[in-house]
Amino acid sequence: MIRIELARDAVRPGESLQGEIRWEADAPPGPATLSLFWNTEGFGTVDVEIVAREEISLGFRSGGLPFRFTLPASPWSFSGRLVSLLWGVELAGPGLAEPLRRRFTLGPEGRPIDLTGEPSA
Amino acid sequence: MEPEPFKIGRIAFGVLRVTFALASTTFGLVFVGAAAYALYTWILPAWRKTLTNPSPETSIVVLAGFTLFALLFLALGVAMTVSGVRLVFSGKASRQGLERPDIERRGLGTTPLRPPGRLARWSRPRDVALVVQSRTPSGQVLLSSKRMYLIGAILVGLFALFWNAVVFLALRDTPLRSGLFGVIWLLLGLPFVVVGVGLLAVTVYLLLGALNPIVEIELPRESIRPGETLEIRWRLRGGAGRIATLGIWLEGNEVAVHAVGTDSERESRLFHRATLVERSALGPRPDGRAQLQVPAGAMHSFRSPHNEIAWTIDVHGEAPRWVDLRAVFPIRVEAEPA
Numbered sequence: 115m116i117r118i119e120l121a122r123d124a125v126r127p128g129e130s131l132q133g134e135i136r137w138e139a140d141a142p143p144g145p146a147t148l149s150l151f152w153n154t155e156g157f158g159t160v161d162v163e164i165v166a167r168e169e170i171s172l173g174f175r176s177g178g179l180p181f182r183f184t185l186p187a188s189p190w191s192f193s194g195r196l197v198s199l200l201w202g203v204e205l206a207g208p209g210l211a212e213p214l215r216r217r218f219t220l221g222p223e224g225r226p227i228d229l230t231g232e233p234s235a
Numbered sequence: 236m237e238p239e240p241f242k243i244g245r246i247a248f249g250v251l252r253v254t255f256a257l258a259s260t261t262f263g264l265v266f267v268g269a270a271a272y273a274l275y276t277w278i279l280p281a282w283r284k285t286l287t288n289p290s291p292e293t294s295i296v297v298l299a300g301f302t303l304f305a306l307l308f309l310a311l312g313v314a315m316t317v318s319g320v321r322l323v324f325s326g327k328a329s330r331q332g333l334e335r336p337d338i339e340r341r342g343l344g345t346t347p348l349r350p351p352g353r354l355a356r357w358s359r360p361r362d363v364a365l366v367v368q369s370r371t372p373s374g375q376v377l378l379s380s381k382r383m384y385l386i387g388a389i390l391v392g393l394f395a396l397f398w399n400a401v402v403f404l405a406l407r408d409t410p411l412r413s414g415l416f417g418v419i420w421l422l423l424g425l426p427f428v429v430v431g432v433g434l435l436a437v438t439v440y441l442l443l444g445a446l447n448p449i450v451e452i453e454l455p456r457e458s459i460r461p462g463e464t465l466e467i468r469w470r471l472r473g474g475a476g477r478i479a480t481l482g483i484w485l486e487g488n489e490v491a492v493h494a495v496g497t498d499s500e501r502e503s504r505l506f507h508r509a510t511l512v513e514r515s516a517l518g519p520r521p522d523g524r525a526q527l528q529v530p531a532g533a534m535h536s537f538r539s540p541h542n543e544i545a546w547t548i549d550v551h552g553e554a555p556r557w558v559d560l561r562a563v564f565p566i567r568v569e570a571e572p573a
Binding site: 156163187188192195230233 | 486487489490491492493494502503504505506507508532533534535537539540541542543544570571572
């Protein structure tokens with residue numbers, strides 16, 4: 115079992131995202147890539163940007179590996195009716211059955227900006 | 236409730252869409268028919284004769300060249316026909332998508348990146364205005380609308396001439412045809428006549444729009460931060476007498492482009508609207524000041540290949556018995572709270 119733990123689920127622009135990868139498996143998962151990314155969701159075609167990438171090695175059957183990314187000033191997380199933007203950390207590697215993702219929020223107020231309301235006149 | 240100018244724009248776009256679809260399908264079918272006719276009546280018998288009874292008069296290379304040429308036309312015709320039919324159905328799919336209450340959600344995918352289609356860019360009236368940004372001697376940022384209607388009028392007018400000439404040539408001998416064939420010929424030609432008249436109407440509409448005034452907006456700087464207020468100046472230059480009422484708004488829109496294969500569909504939705512100016516009884520050289528404020532906690536401007544958060548200053552002037560004035564000025568909202 116592998117999981118990504120984050121110190122906080124909501125981070126402000128420019129701050130650091132700290133977390134730890136914890137795993138316990140029958141065999142060492144081996145080399146993997148940890149990516150910091152954002153992607154869009156909604157009506158439009160998905161856009162993805164990998165902001166930072168780190169090559170790591172999970173060379174034991176169990177353990178914990180801390181990580182830290184410095185976050186950019188933008189784009190902020192938001193949620194609209196047509197478009198939403200989500201931030202995440204992804205762990206992928208040949209020893210993992212499927213990529214593992216953990217979502218978090220990047221924004222000045224610690225929550226996604228809500229664009230779903232009706233516009234005021 | 237959709238504003239009137241948007242409705243007119245959508246109608247104009249609908250006429251253009253039907254025109255392009257009909258033109259593409261018509262020319263495609265003509266190409267397919269001509270190529271199939273040539274293959275059946277000339278090329279296939281020539282091949283049969285060459286293979287069964289070779290003669291030095293017939294060159295295989297020339298025959299192969301003609302065959303390839305006919306096949307090329309056939310393929311081109313099929314492609315044009317398919318393109319025309321798809322254009323019609325893509326319009327229906329778009330409307331169905333708008334009516335769908337829940338928006339499709341997809342995870343991370345590998346869909347190829349592609350910009351919006353050329354036709355899609357005409358689907359919103361906001362796209363007819365071109366903005367030029369410059370600096371005033373006092374250091375202010377000056378946004379000025381340009382008259383794009385004239386270019387549109389010339390392009391649509393030329394196409395309308397071509398379209399109507401073809402329709403005229405096809406229908407001019409109808410009175411000479413008697414009986415049922417003449418009636419069917421006329422009925423078949425009627426939709427093409429309607430489209431031709433529609434194209435001429437769009438040309439006139441665009442020509443009238445070309446005579447509208449230029450809108451100028453002055454800003455203290457190029458961008459604004461959420462929670463900040465800027466004082467802006469606005470003015471109309473040339474032909475402002477026709478404008479009865481003027482409205483200026485700050486608008487925030489989420490824009491999404493859904494690209495599938497060679498098609499793309501663009502949708503936008505308003506999430507913020509604030510009135511900056513509402514004036515009637517304008518003088519010959521109307522101008523004024525307004526407070527531009529982006530609310531605290533608002534989303535900053537954002538743009539990725541298929542998705543966008545767009546902030547704009549929208550200007551709409553009502554001109555009775557004339558084409559309304561419209562101009563849209565993009566502004567940048569910084570990702571930095573005030």
